[in-house]
Structures are given as structure tokens and as C-alpha cells.
Amino acid sequence: MNWLDSLMDEPFVCITDMLRRFAKTRGEHAALICGDEVLTYAALDARVERFAAALQRDGIQPRDAIALCASASVDYVVAFLGGLRAGAAVAPLAPASSAASLVGMIGNSAARLLFLDADVKRLLDPVAADIGATPVALDGHAGSVALDAWLAPQGTAPTPVTIDPAWPFNIIYSSGTTGTPKGIVQSHGMRWAYAVRSVQRGYGPDAITLISTPLYSNTTLVSFMPTLTFGGTVVLMPKFETTRYLELAQRHRVTHTMLVPVQYQRLMAHAEFDRYDLSSFQAKFCTSAPFAASLKADIVRRWPGRLTEYYGMTEGGGSCQLEADQWPDKLHSVGRPMEGHDIRLIDERGNEVPLGEVGEVVGHSPAMMTGYYRQPDKTAEAEWYDPSGKRFIRTGDMGRFDADGFLTLLDRKKDMIISGGFNVYPSDLEGELRQHPEVADAAVVGAHSQQWGETPVAFVVLRAHARISAAGLLEWVNTRVGKMQRLSALTFLDSLPRSPIGKVLKRELREQFYPVSR
Template sequence: MSFEPSLQSLSDLIRGHAQQQPDEPALRDEQQTLSYRDLDRLMDRVAASLQRDGLQPGEAIAICGLNSTRYAALFLGALRAGVVVAPLAPSSTAQSLASMLGDAQVRHLFLDQAAQDLVPEGNAVLQCISLDGVAPGLGFADWLAPQEARPQPVTLAPEAPFNIIYSSGTTGTPKGIVQSHGMRSAHVSRGVLYGYGPKNTTLLATPLYSNTTLVVFFPTLGFGGCVQLMAKFDAQRYLQLAQQHRVTHTMLVPVQYQRIMALPQFGDYDLSSFRFKFCTSAPFRAELKADVLARWPGCLTEFYGMTEGGGSCILDAHLHPEKLHTVGQAAEGHDIRLIDEEGREVGPGEAGEVVGHSPGMMTGYHRQPEKTREAEWFDAAGKRFIRTGDVGRFDADGFLVLFDRRKDMIISGGFNIYPSDLEAQLRAHPAVDDVAVVGVPSEQWGETPVAYVVRSPGHAAQPEEIMAWYNQQAGKTQRLSDLRWIDELPRSAIGKVLKRDLREAYASHA
């Protein structure tokens, strides 16, 4: 596979590594290791199989399952045939999965046991291929072309679709984000800044259907390193693998960092091999960043951005320990601005919605031009930006301080309340282990804040006691109207708190 005009593809990079370092490990899970020679040949067989089945460049397949070497090789092999990959969450409902399959117009669904109960019934067009021999469908080995099979080469333009990432965010409505080969190439190329190379090992415990994972997965392979995959995250097993394989790079979401750092045995593991640790996808508290910096060797870099692309901010926390309350500065070549409710740029020091422009931007939402237009903002010169829905402001040094999602902002009695401010104050109480504040309807104020709190182990404080403690020191407009215990905050697979679920739960119990 090649690009026009001159853009080296990930598929070609992997082939080059297979020729230069054929016996070096490329992919590893708990059951199997694939060398670069093995991976390159398996990619050929996957690509040839898809071509045999009549799939043309630009058509899509879907993969729904847990992380594995087979899943990863299938993804990469499809790219070699110019086939678009739609990686889907096995945590989806059957209805949501059917909707995404229809939207992507796929004829092939590859799945494992984690998704076996989601298979749509009565779909005569859809062929299911079982990755593990447990899920329904034709076995992967039986579907795969013979060992000697080689695909026909394809030529792709940079704007050709690479994958469709379905990101419902916290709205619950799946939207297919189409990312191009050019966008992914930009992600790979920036890997030179982070020490990727043939001797690095990247440990990934986030799912391959998430862009969070892919922005680290692809550069690792593009630069000839090894990816160690975890099917499911477990904090202690993560540390065991990190020590065993002398891991150098990782991507984790904040709640994973939190669980790892909370392990009493954390200090017993040798993590001296780490060079770069990355974080994205959800708010990363300053005190947690400080703890990681203090006790975990290697650099710590936070990325702020969206699957849709647009602008990114980068915080090299190890270089700016005084800026841990921020998400960093705009990445090189990225244009980050703030706009008000009317779409006008705000003045210096003012808060506004974050919009961004970069070389890596989505083509649009798949088959949803109206949603695409809603996500775009154009400046006076016609430059295209992607709206994030986040509210923030720049400090005097150009570091971005985030407040909250615009849709999560509470408007009570005409005043804007940012839940993150309330959450930060509540965490100061020793009985509060985790917390989320949401706005619920109020006849008197329009909306009013309510807190859901995970109680710290060993504390016997009552909800009324914590709420009284908080309200005594809060401003009048930021006082809570209710506080409720919850065993665990509802989160997406990449750690985002699903505040929609909390609002719905409160409404159902009201």
C-alpha cells in the first residue's frame, strides 16, 4: 500500500520493520507474541481475505471485542487493503451496536466472547467471524486466506478514511468520527518527540476501540517498538507486566493512575525502565499528577484534545510542576481559541468554549452532515475549527485552565456554576473518596447542584454532615441542595464520568 503524494503508510512502516528486524516482538498479549515477521504475514493474509470477499478500499469492517494480538493484527491488516475499520465497544447495548453497524454499512463483524450476546438477529447481509472460537460465526482461522496469500496493492490518498471511531462522549448517541490516513500519519510522525523506537515497549490497558489507545498504539508500531496489550485493566497485574517486560511507555486514563497509585504494594515494583507516561480523556487532578511525578520514574505528559481532532494542548508535567492545574499549552502547529455563546472570540483572561484547529482533524461525522456542522466553528478568515464543548481560559503564560463541559455547567438563579469547583472543595473532606456534581431541575432556581459521593473506606460520616460542612463554606450560589452516597461513579471504558446517568438516576428517584 502506498500514499499519494508522498506519505508513508503505517502498513509500509511495519513491512519495513519486518524486513529489518523480523524476529523482534511487535505485539504481545497474555497468550501470544507476534514478531514483526509474523505480524506482516498475518496482515497480508487479512488483507487478501478481505479482497477475496469483495471489500473495496473505503468500505468498512467492524471489530467488537477485548484487546488481543489477533484483534490488533486484524485492524492493521484491514488497513493494508485500504479497508476502513470501525472498532466498537463490547460494552454497547445490542440496539446501539446494531445502529453503529448500520451507520458504518459493514458486511463483516469480527467479535469475541465479550460481544457474543450483541449479535443482531435476522441480518442476512452481515457475516460474523469469531476471533476466539467462542463467539458465534465462522472461525477466524477458517476465514483467513492461506499462508502464502498476498493482497493486491492499493494506493490511498491522505484524505482516504482510515477508521471510524464511534464516540458518544457522554450524550449516549453514537457518532461516527471519520479519521483519515493523513490524520493518523500525523499522529505517528509526532512520535519522534516521545522516544519511540525499536527498543521500546508500550503497555496498553485501555481498549483498542478508543482513540486514547490508538494515538499511542500506532506510533509504537510505526517506530518499530513492541505493544503489550491487556484485555482488561487490573492495577496489580499492570504493575507486574510493567516490571516483567521493562515497559518504557504507557497511556493510562486518570482513574487508572488513581487505582495504581493507591495500591499499598506500588513501591515494591521496579518501574525504572519507564521513559514516558501519557494521560488523556478525562480530568487529571493536580494532586494526582504530583503523586505520579513524585513516585513513578519517567516523564509525565498530559494530552488534551478530542477524537474529532482540532487542536490539542500538551502539558509536560515533569517540566512544569507549577502548572499541574492546567492542561498545558497548544501543541506546535495547533491553534486553540476561546469563543462565547454567540461564537465571538473572548478577550484575554476571559473564559470561553475551547475550539481548535490542527493538521489532524476529522473529515466529519459519518453520514451526519448536520452534526458535523454543529461541531465546526470558522473564524473571520474562514479557518475551520472543531468545537470541544469544554469551557476554559488561558493563564498569563498561555496554559489552558479547564472549568467544565459546557453542557455540564449548572445555571442556578442566573449564575453559572462549574461542577469541578464544587467537586474540588468536596474532595477536601476526609470522608470523600470520589465525587461528581450534577445539575438537576429546580422550580425555584431553574437548576440546582447535587453531589454523588463515594465514601472513603473506614469513614462513618453521614451525607447530611458532609453537605452541611460544604455548604457552610460555599458561596450562596454554589450550595448543594442534596448529597447522596454511591458505591462507584458510572464511567465510560476510558474513565469519563457519565453525568447523564447520574442526572437520570436522580430524576428517577425524585
Template structure:
């Protein structure tokens, strides 16, 4: 690595935008981003970011302000992201798949000085009265200062807001998670995650508003690599791009791995350039991990953590093939505990809620101090941890095994049921592709489990329910099975169980 870049990365904290500038000086002609048949080198990307940052400052955006963007991934999206940080402002990337009402609420919460959108998002937001935005393309180019314009240098503080990431909303209204420059800085260290650096080619197929994506976006550009951006995910196109550009790295969510491996001619693609693959954001079954290791060259690393930060686990799957049912052990510098309902540490093998702490911890939820307080846990010495809401157990070797979400837990007849236990049984049936179990109101039991399943071969719902209940404990039995074409997911592959509960409740009132 260039000595100036290495020295900057070794600082306790810095600005990601400065790393892009250093890479542009070190290797101006190196390709930084490839997207939809277009590409830009580091010199061009840095100059574009300079021009955008200068335009923001010209119009009054100051250090500590906020700039929002709602668009599909693109070169200009990446440049706006870098430019916002260069101006000292926080970037608020918003999901184009959110409803206009949800987006309006996020914009009101984040109070950005500017909102940039692409054409699709502009049409989506047209119904929101009084909302001003700049559309990427001709309008954006006309807004920009002349090429070659540079911004006034800005110093940022460690606790200053780097970005505001809105939660996926799988369990309710999205919350604005404020992440500081200090929280994001470790993502630029090229050993965490491993594999990044000059010469690396990373395919990025999840949207840039997702925390999952930023965990790969940041080290790719910080390390001087080349990023192949996919504005929309397609499993076969992912393979085409991987082969064409000799990709070394990919960050994917589990459902993407499944869809890629299911491409009929998967084995015909040359993926031998892959060094490492990463996964995060959703449950990753041991069976799927094993299949990835068997069929796809390179290592496999799973991360378990939260956008809110706290503690994170890492499973180096290719080094621990006997631990694929786990999410690994806490990463260096991360402390994680399993606590019981009274806040006491649970012994090995006993389930409890996971709490964690590290240097990567959110400032809090924007404008929601009560929610921020709910997300925190303090040990007897007053040390702050972030609550995950996940139930897990830890084995004698320190590997964490997830059991389920505390909010997903079903209390039926006074007994705690974890949906993952029921889903594991359903998924053993050869006709089942995938299942999701939710709790619904029951006069007799308080709550009762209902399963939604997708099928690879036809089977009557009642036959599947009977088959599963024969293998479940008496208090675990499923009260109903619904066969569906697909399970509702957010943009990064998490199943939206709240949508299933709402669907079931609506059907009962018809």
C-alpha cells in the same frame, strides 16, 4: 531509525500498514506484540496482516470500504486493524460494553463489509436479529486464505477514511467520528508523542476501540517497539507486566493512575525502566499529577484534545511543576482559541469555549451533516476550527485551565455554575474519594446542583452537604448529596454524568 522508514515517515501522508511492513523487513525477529502469555514478532504480525488483507480482498472488500471489529484487545485484533488499512478500508472498532441496541445502531451506521467479534461479543450480539459476524478463533482461522497469501497493493488518499471511532456516548447517542489517513499520520511521528522508537516497550491497558489507545498503539508499532496488550485492565497486573517486561512507556487515563498508585505494594515494584508516562481522556487533578511525579520514575505528559481533533494541548508535567492545574499549552502546529458566546476571542483569564485547528481534524460525523456542522466554528476569515464544548481560560503564559464542559454547566437562577468548582470543594473533605456534580430540574431555580460522592470513611450525606455549602458561594450551594459505591464510567474512565442525571430523575418519580 532505518533510513527507509525515516523517509516514509517524513512523507506528508502514508499508510500505517506500510510502516508495519517496513519494520518487519528491518527487524523481522523483533517482538511486536505480547498479549495474555502469547507473543508475535514483526515478521509474523506482518504475514498475518497480509493474509487477512488478502482474505478481505478475496471477498470483495475494496479501498474505501469499512470493516468493523467488536472484541477485547488481542494479537488478532491488532492484525485485523493493520490488514483493514492494508486493503484500503476504514476500520470501525466498536465497544463490547455497548448495549446490543447501541451496537446494532453503530453497525447500521458504519455499514461494514465484515464484522469480526470475539466469543464474548458474539454472545452479547446474539440477540440482534439478522446480524452476521465472524468469531475470532476457529471460525476466523477457517475463513482465512492459506498462510503466505498476500494482498494486492492499494494506494490510499490523504482524505480517505482511516477509521470510524464512535464517541463514548457520555452525553448521548454515540456518533461515528470519521478520521482520515492525513489526520492519523502525525501519530506515527516519533517525536509526537516523544519517547517512541525501536526498543521501546509500551504497556497498553485501555481498549483498542478507544482513541486514547490508538495514540499509543500507532507510534509503538510505527516505531518498531514492543506492545504489551492488556485485554482487561487490572492495576496490580499492570505493575507485574511493567516490571516483567521492563516497560518504558504507558498511556493511561487518570482513574487508572489512581488505582495503580493505590495498590498496597506499589512501591515494591521496580518501575525504574519507565522513560515516559502519558495521560488523556478525562480530568487529571493537580494532586494526582504531583503524586505520579513523586512516586513513579520517568516523565509525565498530559494531552488535552478530542477524538474529533482540532487543537490539542500538551503539559510536560515534569518540566512545569507549577502548572499542574493546567492542561498545558497548544502543541506545535496546533492553534487554539478561547471564544465568548458571540464568537470573539476572550482575553487572558476570562472563561470561554475552546476551539482549535491543526492538521489533525476529523472529516465529520458519519451520516450526520447537521452534527458535523454544529461541531465546527469558522473565524472571520472563514478558517475552520473544531469546537470542544469545553470551558477554559488561558493565562498570560498560554497555559489552558479547564473549567468544565459547556453541556455540564448548570444554570441556576440565571447564574452559570461550573460543576468542577463544586467538585473541587467536595474533594477537599478528607472522607471523600471522588465527587461528580450534575444539574437537575428545579421548579424554583430552573436547575440545581446535586452531588454524587464516593467515600473512604463513613459520613452522613447531609453533614457533607452542610460542610460543602459553608465553603461555597450563596448561588453555588448544593441541594442534595447522594453517597454511592462507585461513579458510572465508560471504558476509558470518563464519568457518565448523564447516567447520574437519569438515576436522579428516576428516583424522583418513584
């Protein structure tokens, strides 16, 4: 049995203890690559030590929070891991958030230190008086203490901290696209359990993982953390661009990656995709947004390595996975519940629905959030208990199980359109629109209707050199759907508004084009 196999029986190991181990056993191996910058395990561990020692010097105690808000960089990783080594809860915040939203998240986390970059500093300057956290500049910009000056001196070691697996590992804030962001607390024990399960996906000392999604997102962390936990190499790409991504994948002989659907879509549409050597890939993953069956099929056909789609929430609860290359007839689904995950469907009254009927997805698993940070009422709203008292997390997604146990998602509960008393699922209409050869992307929302209460309207992005008119496409799709599904309007856009992680911001579409729709 090798050392990796022996770890599978460990109930808990702190991830930063693994980093210290690799600093001693494979110190010259590349841990991080970002552009021309390469940090070995020995160098990364030494910098993490200095960071943790500086936190302790500034009075940060175990389970206190620190906040990170910056683009991906080597020093962002140092700050994240240094916080963990000191026992702090790390709150990674989205730089694309509004200043008011960031003030709210920093206040909710009670972070005393905020590690940021120049772009975030400019955003927060007008509200600096409302932020209680002391800023430290990861990129050394003027106006804040620079990281190199803030770090403890070379060779300084922090006072050892024994991490309890129940302690908070991170506080990840929900996108806030439907309201005030909520802090989702995940524990050290949960992160270790997830890392151990990832070994079966090939994460280990030979893994080379290309990261091009934001480091504040759970989507990224589920691929990033297992790579470093088991001694692999992370190639950081601070800003996604298709040609650059393909060049990095080929140059570094990348084995693993996590991408969101819109990134896969752009890569597969790249004119020279097929000329790049991607034969080193072992596993590709996708999550966070609807993943079209036709796109999955194209990836399986043209991109080496397994393709796995994950469905789940940052909050935890149940997750599904679809091994796309193994189930070509199930690409319309998000797969079956993962081992040890209990996923059920419930109706408006909280009762389970029979097989084949539509219900809200609720899930229970070993990887569940502790709760929303300092928001017990919001935590209670997100929970459902079965008659035995077993705790589940509500997803807000509507879905249906087939006879083989595969889950097909219909839509977010809040996005479902009720037209003339009938439930209309936007995803059905979006899928139909994408069948047209001149359509690149589509989103459907509900608009107010005097006659029907709500009516579906569409926003469409056309492919280059498309010739069809909006009226022509509207007529085309309405001949292919049921009477109550027919679109009442269709608008062409250059692009759909998306979050940094690739989710279509339907609220923006409603507010911009149909402000009285909700």
C-alpha cells in the same frame, strides 16, 4: 542521519508499509505480547497479509468499511492492521455498547464484515436479523465463521493497494453518552503525521508500550499506533487490574504507557505500588477525563519518567499538553496549545472572548477529522469558522486562558449548572469535595429546582474506613464555597458510573436520581 530521522521528512508513509519493513529488517523482534502469546514482526506481517487477502477475496474494496467489536487480543490487532493494508476503513466499536447502539453504528458504517468475539455475539444474537454485516469470530466461537478458517491460505499475499493519505484510516464512534454515537473519520495522513510527532516522545524500535485501555478508543490508538509504526513492542492487557498492570510493567521493562485518570488513581492507591521497579519508564501519558492536580503531583513524585497530559477530542481540532513534571505550579490546567494548534474561546454568539474570560473551547490543527461519517448536518454543528474562514472544531468544553497561555477547563457546556441566573461549574465543587481527606471521588450534576431553576447535587465515593456522614460532608463543603455554589443534596455511592474509557456518566446519575432534572 539514521533511518528514524530520515522518516521525519517523509510527507506520508502508510503505517502497514512500516510493518512490512520491520518484518524484513527485524523479523524476530516481538511486535505483540498478550499473556503467554508473543507475535514477532515477521509473524504479524504474514498474518496481516492473509487477512488483507481474505478481505479482497470477499470483495472488500479500498475505502469500504469493516467493523471490529471484541476485547483486545492479538487477532484484534491483526484484523485492524489487515483492514488498513487492504485500504479499508476500520470501524472499531465498543463491546460495552447496547445491542441497539451497535446495530446503529454497524449500519452507519455500512460495514459488510463484522469481526467479533463470543461476548459480543451473545449480545447481538437477539438483533442478528437487523445486522447486514457477515460475522467472523476472532476467538473461534461456534455460530460464526472462525478467523482461522476465514483467513486466506498460508503464504497468500493481497493485491498491492496504494494508500492515498486522504483515505479514511478509521471511523471511531463517539461514546453516545449524550445521544446517538457519531462516526468520526480520521485519515491515513492524519495518523502518519501524529506518529511522526510521537518520535519526540521516545517512540522507536526500543519502545515497550503497555496498553490497558480499549483498542477501539482514540486514547489507545495515539499510543498504540506509534509503537508499531516505529518497530517497538506492544504489551496488550485486555482487562485492567492494578496488581497485574504493575507486574507486567516490571517484568517487561515498560517504557511507555497511556492511562486514563481513574487508572492512575487506582494504581497510586495500590498498597504496594512503591515496591515495584518502574525505573524503565520514559514517558507516561493521560487523557480522556479530568485529571486532579493532586493526583498529577503524586505521580510526578513517585513514578519515574515524564508525565504528559493531553487535552483534545477524537474529532481533532486543537490539543493542549501539560508536561506535569516541568510545570508544578500549573497542574490545575491542561497545559498550553501544542505546536501548530490554534485554540480559541468563544461566547454564545460565536465571538472570541478576551483573555481571562470563560468561553467554549474551539480548535484548529493538522489533526482534524474529515467529518462525521455520513452525517453532514452533525459535522456542520461541530464546526466554527473565524472571520477569515479558518475551520475550527467545537469541543463543548468551557475554559479560561491565564496570562501564561495555560488553559484551565471548567466543565462541559452541557454540564454547566445555571442556578438563579449564575453559572455554577461542577468541576469547582468536585475539586473542593476531593480536598476532604475521606473523599475518594466525587461528581456534581444539576437537579431541577423550583426556586433556582437548577441546583447542584453531589455524588461521593468515600475512602475505606471513612467515618464522615453525608450531612457532615455537605455542611463541610458548603462552608467552603460561594452562596450560589452550595450543594442542596449529597449522596454516597460505592462507585461512580463510568464509561469503559473512564469518563463519569453524569447522564446516568441525573436519570437515576433526578429524572426530571433535564
